[in-house]
Amino acid sequence: MTCEVPFTTNDYKTDLKPVWCPGCGDFGVLNSVYRALADLQCAPQDTVLVSGIGCSSRLPGYVETYGINSLHGRALPIATGVKLAAPRLNVIAVGGDGDGIAIGGNHFVHAARRNVDLAYIMMDNEIYGLTKGQAGPTTPEGDKTKSTLYGNPDPAVDPCGMAIALGASWVARGFSGDVKGMTELMKKAIRHHGFAFLNIISPCVTWRGDDQHKELRAKVQQLPAGHDVTSREAALRFTAESEHLTVGVLYEVKRATLVDHFAEVQRKARGNKSVPTREDVLAVFRPPV
């Protein structure tokens, strides 16, 4: 669609005020979403944001595109349905680490391996914020939270490593304190042909403390020049670091998407025949003569 007047970031803002706490990393993510959509000139009516449940899953309500703030863990199946029903739409799934890896973990597995053509932005705060401070799947082992008073017994999941292992065709990490860098990553994720997983480290000032943000900011570093994005091994060296937080596109390969697959299925099913009539279908049930 061509537009005489280009969309500006303001065109993507709704009049709903975010419920997030002051200082929440998700504000930065939201700003990047506005900028990325404006930079790419994604028509609001042709864009759909789908989320699950959690602090970050409130995001679609703040973006003036079509949007669904759905059920806990179910953003990806719904987004998959939207994309397959209307492949021309820009479909962006958003949510938190608990939403995507704990309750929605099974859908993450299968959306990645199917290479569903959508961008999936995971705002990772290492905690359940909306329910007020329980351990999540990315909470570090040993951390004391409201639900792990004697220390978190579970090792943290490595979301980017998981996405690469599952077959995601594009995997990147960003930091919510770096709006400019995040915006560029989002634009690449939206443009990527296939399942693009963008893990954004988005600190929770309320339940992880002010220090978390400072500590993370100090750890942020860019990917070294010459990183081979097509190498799983190279990418996995940066996914589960403890000393640093490496941001950038870790992994990128080209492979057929689920939309490509179904286009091929339709071609095979049809063959060189025209669209079947009602009579063609009923013939299946007619006795042979």
Add this chain to the structure above:
Amino acid sequence: MKSDITLSIVGSGGDGAVAAGDIISMACAGTGLHVIKTEAYGPQIRGGESSSTVRISAAPLTSQADSIDALVVFNWADFARFADEMNLADDCVVFYESKDAPPDGFAGKLIPVDFAETPKSKNIVAVGILTALFGLPVEGIRAGIRHRFSKKTAAVIDTNLQAFDRGLALGAETPSHKLSFKPSAPRLLMSGNEASALGALHAGCSFFAGYPITPSSEILHFLSEWLPKIGGTCLQTEDELAAIGAVVGASFAGSKAMTATSGPGLSLMAEMLGLSSIAEIPSVIVNVQRGGPSTGIPTKSEQSDLLHALFASHGDTPRVVLAPCDVEDAFHTTVDAFNIAEEYQIPAIVLSDQLIGQRRETIDAASLEHEVRRRRLPAPSDDAEYRRYADTEDGVSPMSVPGMAGGIYQTNGLEHDVTGRPSAMYAVHERMNGKRTRKMKAIAEEYRLFRRFGSVEPELGILCWGSSTGSVHEAIEIMNAAGRNVAAFVPRILAPLPIEELQDFVDSCPRILVIELSHSAQFYQYLRSQIDLPRTKTLVHARSGGKSLSVSEIMQMATLEEVTA
């Protein structure tokens, strides 16, 4: 001469019992006869016991038969697995493998046959025997055999045609039980699951997502073949949570979308019923019931998902539940489910069951017509200030789809106001609950779906639903022919019920008999909550599924005088 016969073939995997039943059924359908074919299996994936039972009649059929007129047994051990569920007629003829001695004390007319002489085509020998015994259409069956083996070599086809001739000769030695009929126009032969899938295609469904589960998977199979041919999409998901999620997503994007499942899957889908209901996104679920709870009895029918279908999901969650009475009705209720879901932006469940879903029945192609409705889209004039959840008289607000510039909205599973903005206010919650519930009133007005048959002024009224209808229909015909005055009322829409007509029926009957295959009498409990159904005049026959409801069982209940509700 008989006008109505039932035959059954029992064997192990590889014996071809089911294929034999298919060939006979198809040939009879091709001659215009009425056929109902059921299959039963042991729990094994392959190689277990299986039985194929075919009822054939010159007149329309509504249920499988109570008793079997001719039985073929390749192996008595397999028969023993089904013996409890097989009622042999007094004059039943039993053809059995001569190398396998019948069990001691087995009563019946036993005829040994050397099936083992042609081990690979013994089922076709059986087809020949039964064809000769009942005078079934010989040429139609020959055509069926050629069709069945059309991808095999000419030698294989010849071998099977010879086996058929050998069977014909063997069957001719037995005193005839000829079926009396006049050939007429061919009928279609299809299962209820296929009819549901066909209903979906007819309604304009372009998206299906599902997870395999017995006894509903044939719907997934059929649509995975046909949806891509019409430019649609059939997605097998990782679980039922994702299946209904993808349906809601596709529907949000403007497609007519459906999933199909059975009890365990419907349990998982409960959460998305809530979202579909509160966000008012149309969705269609075909639930083919099996024995429950939990894994229950996956291969056998029961009517015990009723209360779950009616009430699943936390919160006040309007949804529509329809129930087909037979195979043809599975087509119509599925189209109605789409019509209602799309027009009223509500989840609609088709509550089928294994007996309807997996039995194959003859139907007339002409009966597969049904009006198709569409979603109410915003008018261009709505664009100025589009309110996705505008509070209208019937509760239905025009629904935009992505791509419409003036229709942009953000929806959610949170309570929301008329624009879709989240709200935790009581006043908004009460108003929007009212709006969503009002749609049920409008649906109840428009869709008064029920069957009422039997006596006009009944002494006894039967209330039943779903697959029980067929046996009840036959029982009433027999009883009324013998001078009784019995009638039945069968709602085809269970939520919202056709309350007025149902209450009138109950009031007009001095006595009521409720019949259902649910041990806890779910249908009766539901009726008690919806209408005035006096205990003092009501008898309840509620038992577990796992064995189909027989005509004689209903007639026996209908003769009881005491009231037990």
